[in-house]
Amino acid sequence: MPGARRILIVTAAFGDGHNSAARNLALALEASGAHTLVADPCMLGAPRVTALVNRAYRLVTTRFPSIWASIYRSTDRCDFSRNRSPLMRLPEHALNRLVQEFQPDSVVCTYPLYPYYMLRIGAKTPVFTVVTDSIEINAAWRRAPSTAWLVTDPATRDTMIRAGLPADRVIDTGFPVHPVFAGMHAIRPDDPCEPFRILYFPTARSAQLGSHARALLAASVGVHLTIVMGRNTRQLLPTAREIKTAHPGRVRLIGWTRKVPRLLASHHLCVGKAGGATVHEAIAARCPMLIHHLVPGQEEGNLRLLETIGGGALADQPDRLSQAVTTLLSGDGSGWRGMKHALARHNRDNGAATAADFILKQIEDRGSRIVDD
Secondary structure, eight states, X not given: OTTOOEEEEEOOSSSHHHHHHHHHHHHHHHHTTOEEEEEOHHHHHOHHHHHHHHHHHHHHHHHOHHHHHHHHHHHTTOOTTTOOOHHHHHHHHHHHHHHHHHOOSEXXXXXXXXXXXXXXXXXXXXXXXXXXXXSSOOHHHHTSOOSEEEESSHHHHHHHHHTTOOGGXXXXXXXXXXXXXXXXXXXXXXXXXXXXXXXXXXXXXHHHXXXXXXXXXXXXXXXXEEEEOGGGHHHHHHHHHXXXXXXXXXXXXXXXXXXXXXXXXXXXXXXXEOOHHHHHHHHHTTOOEEEEEOOTTHHHHHHHHHHHHTSEEEOOSHHHHHHHHHHHHHHHHHHHHHHHHHHHHHOOOOHHHHHHHHHHHHHHHHHHHHHHO
16 A cells, blocks of 8 residues: 555553544545554563453453452552563563554554554654543543543533643544444434334343343333353353243344444434443434443443433443333433433544544644644
């Protein structure tokens, strides 16, 4: 691809939001004619340790959220510009190799530690930090040495500006959801909701799946439930099959799938954890969302964003889930229809393309300044 801008996108396996943002942004950049490379310096530099830490992260955030809250808030006080622990040196060296070999025109970071690595390795390449959290922003993101910070929404932009970042370098692009969302047709607010289709993303806990699914189905005889088990299919399938057998014709089971955008657009309600990727995909699909599991720290901001928009709420117990669905459907679904209208007003379904356009324009403007000088 002669003459194409070369964009290195670096991500990390700690949570699906970082990887999702990186992949989707690469699609948008490639569609605009750029040549991209998506890489995970943590996996490249220390694959065994990264895999172990990732498993521990998923275990702690799912089963021991209070412990994770303490860990997360402690990182707010860390100075990553000076932290040179052996664990961090290996990914830093991997990033340095990527920069030397790929020779990018810019580096895009969807994980907050990499801009510090770029500063230490002395690279002169512009660095764009894609902030995958909303509203509740850890200091690691805010202090990351960057050409610009790309954020998910106006409230997050205001938060970062109040924290001291220059307003002209904090850009509200929206979360980089898959470009397919921009061309999808969501269920209309005047839909009759018969049946009322709920898309449910459970955690890895089978007992929680059983109680949540029963509560959702009990909310109304008109509820039809789609359970997406993802990477947890093996441990969740027995319980999911019991639920399906007990409610014939009302339950659909899906394992791992690439069709989440289509599923969100074809369902009336999403029920899941408050991860960045899921929340912003629901927002892009204009699919109201109930949060059944919240990881303290970064996911609190995602819930606040849903509440600020008016497109979702917390329902972290079975009785709350059932009551929330009943309330949404009461009065001919007025609560649900109100959420649909709120998500339509927010109108965030094209973040990847918006971010790609901004990055490429910044590179072009920088090149013009260098030529003029």
